[in-house]
Amino acid sequence: MTESAFYRAGRKAGVTFRRAKWMWASVAGDESDAIRAEHGVGRDMAAVVREQATAGQNEVAQALLAELQHRLAGGVRNRLHRFEVAIVSDEQPTAFALPGGFIFVAQPLVDLCDADPDELAFVLGHEMAHVIRRHAIDRLISQKILSAASLASPGRGVFGPWIRRVGLQWLERAYSQEQEFEADELGVLLMRAAGFDLLGAVRLLERFQGLVSGQGRPDFGAYLSTHPPVQERMLRLRQRFELGGETPR
Numbered sequence: 001m002t003e004s005a006f007y008r009a010g011r012k013a014g015v016t017f018r019r020a021k022w023m024w025a026s027v028a029g030d031e032s033d034a035i036r037a038e039h040g041v042g043r044d045m046a047a048v049v050r051e052q053a054t055a056g057q058n059e060v061a062q063a064l065l066a067e068l069q070h071r072l073a074g075g076v077r078n079r080l081h082r083f084e085v086a087i088v089s090d091e092q093p094t095a096f097a098l099p100g101g102f103i104f105v106a107q108p109l110v111d112l113c114d115a116d117p118d119e120l121a122f123v124l125g126h127e128m129a130h131v132i133r134r135h136a137i138d139r140l141i142s143q144k145i146l147s148a149a150s151l152a153s154p155g156r157g158v159f160g161p162w163i164r165r166v167g168l169q170w171l172e173r174a175y176s177q178e179q180e181f182e183a184d185e186l187g188v189l190l191m192r193a194a195g196f197d198l199l200g201a202v203r204l205l206e207r208f209q210g211l212v213s214g215q216g217r218p219d220f221g222a223y224l225s226t227h228p229p230v231q232e233r234m235l236r237l238r239q240r241f242e243l244g245g246e247t248p249r
Helices: 003-028 031-052 059-073 107-112 117-132 135-142 148-152 160-166 168-172 177-194 199-211 230-241
Strands: 084-088 095-098 102-106
Touching (some): 031 084, 031 095, 031 102, 031 168, 059 084, 059 107, 059 117, 084 107, 095 117, 117 177, 177 199, 177 230
Parallel strands (some): 084 102
Antiparallel strands (some): 095 102
8 A cells, every 4th residue: 555555544534534524513413513512522521520630729820821711712713612721730730621622731730831821822722722623522532432322412421420430641641643743733823823922832842851751751640641752842843833043931
């Protein structure tokens, strides 16, 4: 077959024809129905995340993340997408997105960034990109966690027992490296549209690089364990957006 196996068999037949045209527009509807169904799925999952990973009240950090998310959302073309961001307790600097735009950031990641708005904008833009590109919902479909039956009446407690069983760590991993590169790029495009300093993305990746052990594996859990190597992510962003020279602080 070659030619990179016909470019990985048509990139898995258009990611199985965009997951069967997003499960037939989420059970015989249109794009707005699909997004509503996705939001229902995410709302169900987010309730369990809040139950299991409640953070102490850091109102300053929460307000900053909400402001950054609002600015970034202004650059999203499809206005049907909605986003919510919340801080959760976790020992590791981590972040993850649920279907429907529910984004969670651990306080240690805010601390790692020194609450730098441009670095945190990259965190949020990257996670928003996973939602916009449907990576968050695709992995539920691809692993047969989500079915047409559960989409027919989302938000009815379908996913609570599953998340309690597998744990929150599952939400921090399971994207392909190609999806991570795509989220990096779209995240930076959202930053640019909102007027953030794009070098904030590189600064954050440099912080991650400083936490990577000599064996090339992260020292802080799942957040980077399935991501592409940090150096490769930085190189791609520098080349794609012509971010040369030193990284100002």
